[in-house]
Amino acid sequence: MSEQNSLTYAKVNEDVIRMLDKPTVKWLALFLPVLGFVGFGMFCFLYQVYTGLGVAGYRHPVFWGVYITDFVFWVGIAHSGTLISAILYLFRASFRVSIYRIAEAMTVFAVLTAGLFPIIHLGRPWFFYWLFPYPNQRELWVNFKSPLLWDVFAVSTYLTVSSVFFFVGMIPDIAAIRDKVKEVPRKIAYTILSLGWKGSNWEWLHYSRAYLYFAAFATPLVLSVHSVVSWDFAMANLPGWHTTIFAPYFVAGAIFSGLGMVITLTIPIRKIFALEDYITLDNYDGMAKMIILTSLIVGYAYGVEFFMAWYSGSPAEWGQFYYRVTGEYALFYWIMVVCNVLIPIPLWFKSVRRNIKALFIISIFINIGMWFERFNIIVISLSQGFEPGAWGIYKVSWVEMGITVGSFAWFFMFFLIFIKTLPAISIAELKEILPVPKKEAKHHG
Amino acid sequence: MDNQGVLGIFSYVDLTVNAVRKLKDAGFKNLRVFSPVPNHEIEDAVGEPESIVRFFTLFGAMLGTACGIGFTVLTSSDWPIQVSAKPIVSIPPFIVIIFELTILMGSLSTLLGLLINSRLRRNAPRNMYDPRFTDDKFGVMVTCGKDNVKKVEDILNSQGAEEVKFDGV
Numbered sequence: 001m002s003e004q005n006s007l008t009y010a011k012v013n014e015d016v017i018r019m020l021d022k023p024t025v026k027w028l029a030l031f032l033p034v035l036g037f038v039g040f041g042m043f044c045f046l047y048q049v050y051t052g053l054g055v056a057g058y059r060h061p062v063f064w065g066v067y068i069t070d071f072v073f074w075v076g077i078a079h080s081g082t083l084i085s086a087i088l089y090l091f092r093a094s095f096r097v098s099i100y101r102i103a104e105a106m107t108v109f110a111v112l113t114a115g116l117f118p119i120i121h122l123g124r125p126w127f128f129y130w131l132f133p134y135p136n137q138r139e140l141w142v143n144f145k146s147p148l149l150w151d152v153f154a155v156s157t158y159l160t161v162s163s164v165f166f167f168v169g170m171i172p173d174i175a176a177i178r179d180k181v182k183e184v185p186r187k188i189a190y191t192i193l194s195l196g197w198k199g200s201n202w203e204w205l206h207y208s209r210a211y212l213y214f215a216a217f218a219t220p221l222v223l224s225v226h227s228v229v230s231w232d233f234a235m236a237n238l239p240g241w242h243t244t245i246f247a248p249y250f251v252a253g254a255i256f257s258g259l260g261m262v263i264t265l266t267i268p269i270r271k272i273f274a275l276e277d278y279i280t281l282d283n284y285d286g287m288a289k290m291i292i293l294t295s296l297i298v299g300y301a302y303g304v305e306f307f308m309a310w311y312s313g314s315p316a317e318w319g320q321f322y323y324r325v326t327g328e329y330a331l332f333y334w335i336m337v338v339c340n341v342l343i344p345i346p347l348w349f350k351s352v353r354r355n356i357k358a359l360f361i362i363s364i365f366i367n368i369g370m371w372f373e374r375f376n377i378i379v380i381s382l383s384q385g386f387e388p389g390a391w392g393i394y395k396v397s398w399v400e401m402g403i404t405v406g407s408f409a410w411f412f413m414f415f416l417i418f419i420k421t422l423p424a425i426s427i428a429e430l431k432e433i434l435p436v437p438k439k440e441a442k443h444h445g
Numbered sequence: 446m447d448n449q450g451v452l453g454i455f456s457y458v459d460l461t462v463n464a465v466r467k468l469k470d471a472g473f474k475n476l477r478v479f480s481p482v483p484n485h486e487i488e489d490a491v492g493e494p495e496s497i498v499r500f501f502t503l504f505g506a507m508l509g510t511a512c513g514i515g516f517t518v519l520t521s522s523d524w525p526i527q528v529s530a531k532p533i534v535s536i537p538p539f540i541v542i543i544f545e546l547t548i549l550m551g552s553l554s555t556l557l558g559l560l561i562n563s564r565l566r567r568n569a570p571r572n573m574y575d576p577r578f579t580d581d582k583f584g585v586m587v588t589c590g591k592d593n594v595k596k597v598e599d600i601l602n603s604q605g606a607e608e609v610k611f612d613g614v
Contacts, residue, residue, distance in 0.1 A: 009481055009581035133520060141520035145528050145538045153545040161552045168556065172579065176481070179576030195560070199578045200586075201476075201491050203563040204483040209496035210559035214552060221548045228541060427579075431482040437581065439457040439605065 007277060009431050016173070016425050017180050019273050023420055026272065031416050034409045041406010044399045045120055053123050055399045062382045062394035067121040070404055072374040073257070074114035074411070075155065075229050076250070079222055080258025081107025082162060083290075085169070086218035089211075094433050095286035098278040101426045102269065103262050104166045109414040110261075111159045113407050118151070120403060147231045154228040161221055165214045171197050172207070173423040226254045233377065239320035240381030243308060249301035253373060256294035256340070259287050260366030267360045269419065278425055281354045288353035291344055291366070298373075299341040316386045328393055329380045332372050339369025449594050450573050452586045453601030454608040458484060461583040464604035465490040468587055471600060479574070479584035487583075498558040505554020506547050513543030573612050582607075 023031070048055050057065055081103040088096040096103075119128045131152045133142045142149050175197035178190035197203060230250035233241040263284065270279045309321040324333045343365045346352040353359070384391050418424070455461040461478065465487065468476060478487050517539040525533045578584050585606075587597045594611065601609050 013580045133516070139524060141524055143528055144517045144521060144542055145531060145535060150538070150541040150545075153542050157545045157549040160549060164552055164556050168559065172481075176579035179579045196564075197579075198574050199479050199481060201478040201480070201487060201493060204480065205488065205493050206496045206498050206559050206562045208483050209498045210502075210555050213498065213502045213555045217548050217552045217555070221545075224541075224544060224548075428482055436458045436484065436486075437456060438459045440459060 007430075007434055009434065009437065012427055012430050012434070013176055013180065015275070015278070016423050016427050016430075017177055019424055020177065020181075020420060020422075027416065027420065031413070034412050034416060037405055037409030038413055041403050041409060044402035044406060048120075048399050048403075049125060055397060057395050057397040057400055059392055059394060061385060061390050061392050062379055064121075064378050064382060065394055066375070066396050066400040066404055067117045069371065069374045069378055070407055071114050071117035071121070072229055072250075072378070073371050074110045074117070074407065075158075075226060076254035076257045076370060076374070077261045078107040078110035078114065078158070078162070078258065079226055079251070079254035080262055081105070081110070082165075082218050082222040083255050083258065084262065085165065086215040086222065089215045090219060093286065095283045097429050097433055098275075098280070098425055099262060099266055099283050099287075100429070101169065102266055102424055103258075104162070104169065105415065105418045105422070105424070106258070106261060106265060107162045108159070108166050109411050109418070110258075111155065111162060112414065113411045115155060115159060116407065116410075147228065147235045150228045151232060154225045158221060158225045161214070161218055165218055168207075168211065168214060169426065170422060171195055172199060172428040173426060175199065176427050177423060223251055226251045233381075238381055238385055239309075239314070239316040240324075240377065243305070245301055245304055245308070249298070252294045252297035252301070253370060256291060256298055257366060257370035259291050259294065260363040260370065263287060263291075263359055263363035264367060265415065267356055267363075269424065273424075275425070278430065281356075284356070284359055285350070285353045288347045288359060291362075292347050295340060295344040295347075295366075302337065302341065320381060320384055323384050324376065324380050327380070327384070329376065329383075333376055333380070336369050336372040336376055339365045340373060343369070448588075449591050450586055450588050450612040451594055451597045451601065452573050452575070452584055452610040452612070453604075453606035454575060454577070454610075455583040455585065455604075455606055456581070457605070458486060458583060460605040461585060462486045462490045464585050464601055464606065467600050467604055468585070468597065471596065473587050473589055473593070473597065475588040477586040477588075479578040479582075479586070481579055481581060481583075496562065498555060498562060501558025501561075502551055502555045505557075506551030508554070509547040509550030510543055512550065513546035514539070516546070517542050573610065575610075 056067070084096050084103040085100040085107070088100070118131075119125045122128060131142070131149070142152075171194060174190050175194040178187065178194045181187050181190060227247035227250065230246035234243060234246035236242060266279055270276060306321050309317040312318075324330070343362055346358065347362065352362075379394050383394055453464060455464065458480075461480070465476060465478060469490070469492075476491060478491055480487055518534050521533050521535075527533065531538075573586055575582065575584060585601065587601075589597055598609050598611075
């Protein structure tokens with residue numbers, strides 16, 4: 001972290017709190033269109049509620065389409081946030097420090113977005129609470145043997161735990177803002193949110209312990225959530241879905257796509273707020289290396305799927321995979337392969353990993369590729385099952401596209417609000433990796 | 446009676462740690478150190494016992510496991526419908542629910558443990574806190590008897606405190 005040695009404790013406070021100044025015209029120029037798209041997405045949803053699910057492209061035999069694709073995509077995006085904040089915390093990887101808050105915020109907002117899709121996908125969304133086990137007059141309980149119910153537990157636990165982790169991590173930083181801001185309404189808001197944090201030794205003692213336990217809980221949780229999501233598919237006896245590799249394949253894919261999204265989000269923020277001293281090329285280098293690893297795992301999974309389809313000797317399985325590369329959806333399949341396996345290859349070179357423009361472009365392609373990966377798994381498998389008589393084609397409708405675009409806007413809306421209201425870089429943790437201020441100039445990292 | 450608060454403000458960790466050591470040597474036990482970051486040297490100097498948050502975590506996680514087992518087994522037995530030719534009480538799928546509830550309740554009780562424990566001992570007078578403690582200053586607060594105030598002040602000053610403040614409790 002040699003680039004961060006010029007920073008001091010006071011400068012960190014100043015720079016991070018500076019990001020919370022009044023919204024600029026540029027921020028508004030981003031925020032207003034985003035609000036417009038959120039509105040359009042809501043309009044599409046209301047139109048679908050009013051008209052019925054027929055306005056989505058669902059046709060026999062494909063009854064899981066873009067909404068479920070979006071669900072899996074957003075849950076996946078959430079994952080690298082927890083990876084960076086919890087897993088890398090446990091491994092004491094210092095390159096996480098300046099980016100983890102942004103990644104964590106991304107996690108919370110992505111899960112918030114993901115959680116909408118199973119509800120949007122329901123024929124009667126107003127009965128979504130039937131998914132939860134609660135005592136009712138029919139004395140009926142939910143079916144705990146269904147992977148869809150595991151999802152309810154996994155995703156709601158994930159949302160709760162990652163929100164708690166996100167908030168607890170921010171408490172000392174919110175206190176730092178509280179002590180700096182002058183305007184009364186802001187002061188009151190930050191005072192309440194800081195929960196009276198004073199930074200005394202007792203607080204730090206319990207805080208450090210609690211934070212470690214949160215990280216220790218979040219780590220297996222993050223691996224379980226995407227495994228559970230993958231079992232939504234893998235538990236079903238359908239060619240293309242029914243495979244044991246799905247859990248690790250989905251988890252690697254989730255981290256891969258999430259890292260792509262972290263890079264896509266942090267590059268503009270770094271530029272706009274002039275955070276080059278904080279989010280350094282070393283940070284990107286570290287993330288790019290993890291992208292290489294996860295890209296390799298994902299690429300390996302693509303290959304193994306074909307091998308298993310061939311080696312199993314199941315004509316339906318082999319037919320499904322042959323159809324993926326040559327059928328009506330072949331274009332989507334090849335987009336996926338190019339974006340997720342080929343485009344990240346230049347990251348093997350250090351000069352590319354440290355080239356911000358190249359990283360930004362690669363990260364966009366990763367986002368696209370991973371969306372298509374989910375689409376391919378879900379839709380292509382459903383459209384060609386066992387029975388040739390029951391094969392069919394699914395076409396995405398404008399309502400589904402509208403809601404998908406709306407979901408991206410919804411995610412960015414939360415993100416833009418976050419950037420202007422909460423500390424986007426962890427003040428306390430950043431100070432921890434700076435040299436400790438000592439009278440006798442000894443440097444401890 | 447310990448009823449007077451004396452606060453010394455420092456800019457450097459080593460001076461803060463020395464002051465804490467000196468104060469402890471002089472027999473002052475009621476110390477509170479403020480810092481913008483957690484610091485092991487300060488922790489060692491103050492000599493705090495291990496945080497009890499871990500018991501909250503353990504208890505919450507165990508409670509979550511118990512709830513997960515109880516919830517799945519009891520509700521399945523309450524309305525026994527056989528699904529997919531599987532036993533009514535079928536452990537492998539229940540493990541997922543049990544796992545998630547363990548994590549959920551373990552995390553929430555950790556949060557509770559954190560809030561309770563860092564609040565319980567919040568006995569410092571409000572005006573003894575300095576907003577610079579979240580920025581770049583360190584503080585050592587001693588609660589002592591009225592007759593010892595001068596002694597504490599001298600120790601703090603001799604260890605390089607930039608400012609010393611007083612307050613009654």
